[in-house]
Amino acid sequence: GLWQFTLVTGRYYGLEISSMVDARRDPVASTQAACRYLKDLYDMFDDWTLALASYNYGPGNVIKALKRAGGKASTYWDIYPYLPQATRDYIPALVAMTYLYHYYPDYGITPNDPPIPLATDTVMIDRHLHLDQVAEALGIPEEMIRLLNPQYKQGIIPATIKPYPLVLPQREISRFIDCQSALFARNDDSDEERLNGQKQAEYGQTGEDYKxxxxxxxxxxxxxxxxxxxxxxxxxxxxxxxxxxxxxxxxxxxxxxxxxxxx
Known part of the structure; x- marks a missing residue:
């Protein structure tokens, strides 16, 4: 995902990670979790560069580096020699990215158009739903639906126990609301067809011959x-x-x- 959460840390900060869903890929949920994690790290070190180094290297390792650097060490640059190369590069890369974000016109850099719509909205889904069904119903590319909903690893919203969000282009929300009842009504039949197709592909058999x-x-x-x-x-x-x-x-x-x- 955007924030490079490990499985353990992601779950600790409330991100669902399963065979169907990986909320580390959800840009909104993972960003909210990352903000909570960074706040906790800042509360621990009272220094943003150390907090960012801890995000990359782990707070325990940063504490060890501070001890190795001596009693007066209190900043990222104090522990720089005691960090691995990836973490040494992490803060300068962040500073460089922030600089370019503000001053890119001075260097002839032109932003590319985003591959997904900037104007989006969210609806909560409380039934099992396939993303390709949504794309077909709305007449838009399935790739766009998957880009907007990258957390669904198998292209399925597994809303059998609790509701899950579905992100769509803002202009498509009303059309989806109009057709969602029909989508849900078709879903059971669609699941049966998919299962039969999987059986035929795996076993080379059809109908009642399947074992x-x-x-x-x-x-x-x-x-x-x-x-x-x-x-x-x-x-x-x-x-x-x-x-x-x-x-x-x-x-x-x-x-x-x-x-x-x-x-």
Missing amino acids: PKEPVGTKYKVKKGDTLGAIAKRYGTTVKGIMRRNNLPDTRLRIGQILYIGK
Whole structure:
């Protein structure tokens, strides 16, 4: 994402990270989390350059660098020799970027037009919805919908338990509101078609001839590295179906967890 959150830090600051959603890619949610993190780092060090160095290198490592630099060390430049090259470059690069942002005309730099609309708006979605369905209904490129909603890793808004935001060009909001009921009504049929297509592609079979690799209606113990998407594919079912069958509030799994697959 924009702010280079690690998984642990991202979750600590409230960003959802799962097999379906990675809020580190959401420019609004991740920026809000980054501001909270930077504020906490500034409260810790009382110096913005040290706070920024901590964002890049970690506050524990910056504290160690301050100790190595001696008792009088209190600024980024005091600990500069004790930082890795990437962090040494981080503050000067930020200063240079800020300078160019303000004085780019003096150097003949011309901004490019943005690839996505600047005027956007958000609607909250409380039903399972595919981004390509939205693009088709509105008659706009799916790539634009994905650029505006980069947090949905599989192109699906998994709003089965809680609502999620959908960002659209501002001019399309009214049209989406007009057609969203029809989109939701089509969604169950669309999911069934997608699942059948996945079965045919994976097994070379159609209709009633389909047989899953492993039996359904059984128990599965979660192992390290498992995701709901991978488990669903293995058993010829859907993430939504597994979540409903096991009353899962979200797509996060824990090692050793027992999942019931099938009816």
